[in-house]
Amino acid sequence: MQDDLGNGLIWWSTGRATVGLVVRDGVVVEAPPYARRWAQGRDAGEIYRDGDRRAGVTVAWIPADESVTAP
Numbered sequence: 001m002q003d004d005l006g007n008g009l010i011w012w013s014t015g016r017a018t019v020g021l022v023v024r025d026g027v028v029v030e031a032p033p034y035a036r037r038w039a040q041g042r043d044a045g046e047i048y049r050d051g052d053r054r055a056g057v058t059v060a061w062i063p064a065d066e067s068v069t070a071p
């Protein structure tokens with residue numbers, strides 16, 4: 001289980017869809033339209049734990065590369 005979800009991406013995959021949820025400071029700040037309603041603005045740790053407990057859902061945490069800076 002992932003505890004330190006600061007900045008990065010949650011990869012959430014089911015049999016129906018796979019999405020990437022952009023996380024900044026522990027909060028989902030960007031999500032595709034398919035997931036925006038239930039994910040955006042929520043605590044990233046909560047979303048990760050929810051996916052980790054559900055049957056048929058695969059989640060992975062991809063930390064941000066701190067050496068890359070956004071414009």
